[in-house]
Amino acid sequence: MNQTVNILDDLIGFASVSRDPNRMLIDYVADKLASHGVNPVIIPDESGKKANLYAVTGPNIDGGVMLSGHTDVVPIDGQNWTKPAFTCTHEDGKYYGRGTADMKGFVASSIASFIDATHLELTSPLHLALSYDEEIGCIGVHSLIDMMGKSKYKPAFCIVGEPTEMGLATGHKGKTAIRADCQGREGHSALAPMAMNALHLACDLVSEIRQMQAELALHGQKDDDYNVPYTTMHVGRIEGGIQLNIVPNAAFIDFEIRNLAEDDPIALLASLKERITPIIQAAKKTAPEADIQFTITNTYPGLDTPKEAEIVSFMKLLTGNNSTIKMAFGTEGGLFSRNLGIPTVVCGPGSMDQGHKPDEFVSAEQLAQCDNMLAALNQRLVKGI
Structure with a gap:
């Protein structure tokens, strides 16, 4: 948990509003992964100021699970914040700051989990995909999807960590x-x-x-x-x-x-x-x-993963959830499902009730639940899926 919180502190400090570059954040993540022996692929846009990141740890084979998150956030213009928007404030069991819920909380937990996975004997690989410009229409992820489409290996499942209060979402419009x-x-x-x-x-x-x-x-x-x-x-x-x-x-x-x-x-x-x-x-x-x-x-596209799909059963075991939900807001999950044929669900800490609002926050309890889910995922990847 401490590793996740430390990473979240750093991520909130990058004011990666969609209209601005995210490259400093991506380079920060790349350096962090490199210090654990992983050299991620960075996919820049034409300007070089924005980029996606893709990394894999574990065996070079088909399968495993991809953790997917976007690094951009919406603006704070015209909003009445009572706490600094681009500093992570710890208060009353909550972490405040732009993007804490949508969705740097999940991104921080994913990076921490990925780092932990580099020190495990994985039988199935763990993939990490971070994108840009999701908030303005899932634009940046297309170049990452194009790269994955040409890759020799493909993950078996994808978890998009948009805020669902750790509910298991199988669909969105x-x-x-x-x-x-x-x-x-x-x-x-x-x-x-x-x-x-x-x-x-x-x-x-x-x-x-x-x-x-x-x-x-x-x-x-x-x-x-x-x-x-x-x-x-x-x-x-x-x-x-x-x-x-x-x-x-x-x-x-x-x-x-x-x-x-x-x-x-x-x-x-x-x-x-x-x-x-x-x-x-x-x-x-x-x-x-x-x-x-x-x-x-x-x-x-929307996402419409069947409730009886293998990924749903897999996620129920990881989360302890026996029910599923669907969400009104969109994600990049539909693109992974349609364009790459990767069965996808959405599950992440925090609530979209806090997203896009002043004094956005994710609770420590939600972040801990996400860490626990991803720790359980790592153990499954050790056994193989």
């Missing part, structure tokens, strides 16, 4: 982020009916999205393992216009689809396009250039 560019025709507001207001087009589109959401809630696929048991469509941003007496000729909205495994976000987008066709056609009667164009800006 997929996410598709979309920008809709609305094209109208400018004009003087005194003659507004002779122009085509792009903001009005955007609002008509928002109305259709809201109607689709209502239909999904009432009649769509259901999965009661989720707290919101249906696919959701959400508009997060709308922008357009210059000043009040000009009819805007352009506007855009950013919206997302968070889909159950049973729903195809591309099919939902196609349905939305079909629904707005009459709106666009009516607008073209006034302004032939009127249009709404969609661009998918980011997408990642």
Whole structure:
């Protein structure tokens, strides 16, 4: 536990907000592993200022378990912190600081466990995967997945340590982020009916999205393992216009689809396009250039590991949990499962109720539970899985 806490202290000290470099943190981890005889693979981005890290200890064979975590955190801008955000504060059985729950607590425990594993006679390997830019759409991990896809050996299981209060999560929704560019025709507001207001087009589109959401809630696929048991469509941003007496000729909205495994976000987008066709056609009667164009800006798949899968039974033995959960928020787990075929679950210390908020924390009890789980994992890897 002391080793985990010491590492957590160091990790929180790196202000690895997604918009900023994480390379100092990655180099810190690499140096720490190198001091125990492991030379990790560092996969930098084009700038060299951000990087993923991948390390393996134990025999060079297929199988074993991969511990996966992201190193970036969300900003603290505009938040009222009462404790220093980038210093780990130990108080009342809790560890405060940006990223303690999401998810440097798990990363610290994983690094400590990996170091311990380097001194054991493992029969099955232990893999460690650390990524960047997860918080802005699981972007950085793709180069790590590409590297793993070309590797001779592949882990049998993956544990993504997002905060689940050490609950065993077998699924999460997929996410598709979309920008809709609305094209109208400018004009003087005194003659507004002779122009085509792009903001009005955007609002008509928002109305259709809201109607689709209502239909999904009432009649769509259901999965009661989720707290919101249906696919959701959400508009997060709308922008357009210059000043009040000009009819805007352009506007855009950013919206997302968070889909159950049973729903195809591309099919939902196609349905939305079909629904707005009459709106666009009516607008073209006034302004032939009127249009709404969609661009998918980011997408990642959901995770839907069967409850009867071997990894679920394996994790139940490690954690003592007999039940499973599903989570509304996304992780990199769906990418490991879909792109590499690695059975994946999500299980980590802390709660997302604390994530992204001021005075974020993970409890000492949760961190100890994670350490115990990973210690049990190491013993399984000694015996072989």
